[in-house]
Amino acid sequence: MSNSPLFLKALSGERTERPPIWMMRQAGRILPEYRALRASLSGFKELVETPELAAEATCQPIDRLGVDAAIVFSDILTVPEGLGLPYEMIPGFGPKFPKTIESPADLDKLVGPQDAADSLEYVYGAVAASVKRLNGRVPLIGFAGAPWTIFCYMIEGQGSKTFSKARKWLMQEPVASQRLLNLIADTTAIYLKAQIAAGAQAVQLFDSWAGVLSPKLYHEFALPASRRTLAQLSDEQTPRILFAKGASHSMGLVEEADAYGVDWTTPAASARAAYGDLTVLQGNLDPAALYGTPENVSTEVNAMLKDFGPHHIANLGHGLYPDTQLPAVEAFVETVKAFRYADAAAFAK
Amino acid sequence: MSNSPLFLKALSGERTERPPIWMMRQAGRILPEYRALRASLSGFKELVETPELAAEATCQPIDRLGVDAAIVFSDILTVPEGLGLPYEMIPGFGPKFPKTIESPADLDKLVGPQDAADSLEYVYGAVAASVKRLNGRVPLIGFAGAPWTIFCYMIEGQGSKTFSKARKWLMQEPVASQRLLNLIADTTAIYLKAQIAAGAQAVQLFDSWAGVLSPKLYHEFALPASRRTLAQLSDEQTPRILFAKGASHSMGLVEEADAYGVDWTTPAASARAAYGDLTVLQGNLDPAALYGTPENVSTEVNAMLKDFGPHHIANLGHGLYPDTQLPAVEAFVETVKAFRYADAAAFAK
Numbered sequence: 001m002s003n004s005p006l007f008l009k010a011l012s013g014e015r016t017e018r019p020p021i022w023m024m025r026q027a028g029r030i031l032p033e034y035r036a037l038r039a040s041l042s043g044f045k046e047l048v049e050t051p052e053l054a055a056e057a058t059c060q061p062i063d064r065l066g067v068d069a070a071i072v073f074s075d076i077l078t079v080p081e082g083l084g085l086p087y088e089m090i091p092g093f094g095p096k097f098p099k100t101i102e103s104p105a106d107l108d109k110l111v112g113p114q115d116a117a118d119s120l121e122y123v124y125g126a127v128a129a130s131v132k133r134l135n136g137r138v139p140l141i142g143f144a145g146a147p148w149t150i151f152c153y154m155i156e157g158q159g160s161k162t163f164s165k166a167r168k169w170l171m172q173e174p175v176a177s178q179r180l181l182n183l184i185a186d187t188t189a190i191y192l193k194a195q196i197a198a199g200a201q202a203v204q205l206f207d208s209w210a211g212v213l214s215p216k217l218y219h220e221f222a223l224p225a226s227r228r229t230l231a232q233l234s235d236e237q238t239p240r241i242l243f244a245k246g247a248s249h250s251m252g253l254v255e256e257a258d259a260y261g262v263d264w265t266t267p268a269a270s271a272r273a274a275y276g277d278l279t280v281l282q283g284n285l286d287p288a289a290l291y292g293t294p295e296n297v298s299t300e301v302n303a304m305l306k307d308f309g310p311h312h313i314a315n316l317g318h319g320l321y322p323d324t325q326l327p328a329v330e331a332f333v334e335t336v337k338a339f340r341y342a343d344a345a346a347f348a349k
Numbered sequence: 350m351s352n353s354p355l356f357l358k359a360l361s362g363e364r365t366e367r368p369p370i371w372m373m374r375q376a377g378r379i380l381p382e383y384r385a386l387r388a389s390l391s392g393f394k395e396l397v398e399t400p401e402l403a404a405e406a407t408c409q410p411i412d413r414l415g416v417d418a419a420i421v422f423s424d425i426l427t428v429p430e431g432l433g434l435p436y437e438m439i440p441g442f443g444p445k446f447p448k449t450i451e452s453p454a455d456l457d458k459l460v461g462p463q464d465a466a467d468s469l470e471y472v473y474g475a476v477a478a479s480v481k482r483l484n485g486r487v488p489l490i491g492f493a494g495a496p497w498t499i500f501c502y503m504i505e506g507q508g509s510k511t512f513s514k515a516r517k518w519l520m521q522e523p524v525a526s527q528r529l530l531n532l533i534a535d536t537t538a539i540y541l542k543a544q545i546a547a548g549a550q551a552v553q554l555f556d557s558w559a560g561v562l563s564p565k566l567y568h569e570f571a572l573p574a575s576r577r578t579l580a581q582l583s584d585e586q587t588p589r590i591l592f593a594k595g596a597s598h599s600m601g602l603v604e605e606a607d608a609y610g611v612d613w614t615t616p617a618a619s620a621r622a623a624y625g626d627l628t629v630l631q632g633n634l635d636p637a638a639l640y641g642t643p644e645n646v647s648t649e650v651n652a653m654l655k656d657f658g659p660h661h662i663a664n665l666g667h668g669l670y671p672d673t674q675l676p677a678v679e680a681f682v683e684t685v686k687a688f689r690y691a692d693a694a695a696f697a698k
Contacts, residue, residue, distance in 0.1 A: 159510070161508070161510060162667075162670070164636070164637060164670045164672075167635075167637035167640070168637060168640040168672075170637070171637055171638070171640035171641045171645075172640055172641075211614060213614070214613050214614060214635035214637070214638070214666075215614065215616050216635070216649075217635065217637065246614065247614075248597075248598075249597075249614060249615065249616055249619065264563050265560060265562070265563060265564065265595065265596075265598060266598065267564050267598055270598065286516075286563035286565070286566065287513070288513060288516035288517060288519070288520055288563070288566065289520070289563070291516070291517040291520035291521055292520045292521075296520075300565075317563075318511075321511070321513045323513075323517075
């Protein structure tokens, strides 16, 4: 057994005595200290773009909750901004891009991968400042949006329930779509390598909108683009996690990641059947389960841990909802930390 | 072989020479004659609430596209309105309920099932007017939202990406949630029976937001509520279709319907594996596929028809997007109508 932190041990495929835990959106509005920090600033982007402040937000859940990994406080929309499409974060609405890609000719106006990644120095600064502030307590995860998810925002310019305009682009401009996805994929690979160089010890690719695609379009466009990014990181010796939300129809088709996120609508048994018992899976508590009492949370978490078995990183199946109460979050963390595979006789695999 | 229309033959489980076709949202903004009708009115609700106008919208896709079934032009939000929560349809925003259910005590202020259903006479009028205007050309489908989906709107008062407030209610007010779901289920059963009495020859229950639930909450709340509605229709001799969008984790768990909708993210092979070859399945073309050329549409539709095999009703896996062009829609319809199971040698089952 190595002496590396629990989270990295689990990611490397080693058996651990219990699963590590972290939570998507753990650095954010569920924490009073985050809300206080945020209230002192001009806006969300000031926080993302100021390394010391981002590092403070990154570390808050480690101090408060004792989770086994930190994730750098940032946003998936830094990459389209680096490529030449700046965004605004509008309170009560979400992200909004004043400029979007409207025709294939617009692709010529975008920045190249290296320059785009180079312009995101503040993210690498946030990674380095977070690592310094963490001081070895837990590993830091870097992250980026997957190419398809970033493509959605570059075409639509804001959130959508169906991203039908982005899907229309795939259908009507397949060559330009491929070109844009490749550009995003290559930029994202450089971006994640730079986060690793700045100190990130694992990276996660979020394909938040994989679930709006038919399996056909997912296989044709989104999946190869994610693989293209992940493959460029294969020499990094840094574990890669892919979370393709809503794409349970295609579990097991990507080999370039070291762990796979499972969303809250996918039964653990289905994920295990698709990925096998030895693949590291991450997830997938329903964030709404944290609206329950601490006792109920504990029951659900124990059931989840048994369902996944070893080679598992405990997490939610979607980001924390902002109105989640801390006692429920604490119950999640404590239940995972008290769990022992050795006590669960059914897992003597 | 009976002499009943193709759509009803297929729904009854009879083998047909080709699958029937209709499309979710076929009566609506894709048709210029619908946009003209709509532009002449004060608003969406005038159309829904005036039987002769609703009947006109119902029949437009039959006249224009030659589909094998009509669906009454209406809205799933009539039921919460009948129960005492009126809605407004705000252009560019969607439905908005000025009053919502905020506490269990609010349930006491709601109308009972029979009175709620009785207040929706205009829907039964629209059904009757549609049947008259169709004059036997194709069968008419009546419909309602499934209890969970209606519950979402009664709690949240508007659309949402996650419906986390409604899910919070399930977690924090399970008894009141059950009571509200039962109230909606019973109202919906009476409502659909009245549509059948007015002439609907099939009914569809739309669980549009099934996909935001974890399998656990879906099994505990949404699924039993849909079954409760469907079971009350078992003596009607009228086929029932259940479309639980995003709940592919639970295919095959409901027995009270005569056919099951399949969404566009679920491979036909997965649906057949869960339901078997003899269950009537409906779906599931990606609505974004209709952004392709007519030739591409035809190729994709033929592939889909082969994937589902017999005992299939051709449809989309989600409603038509409003900016879909008619040539693609026409190619969908024509391809299905030209298809013959007898020519697809692989289906000599």
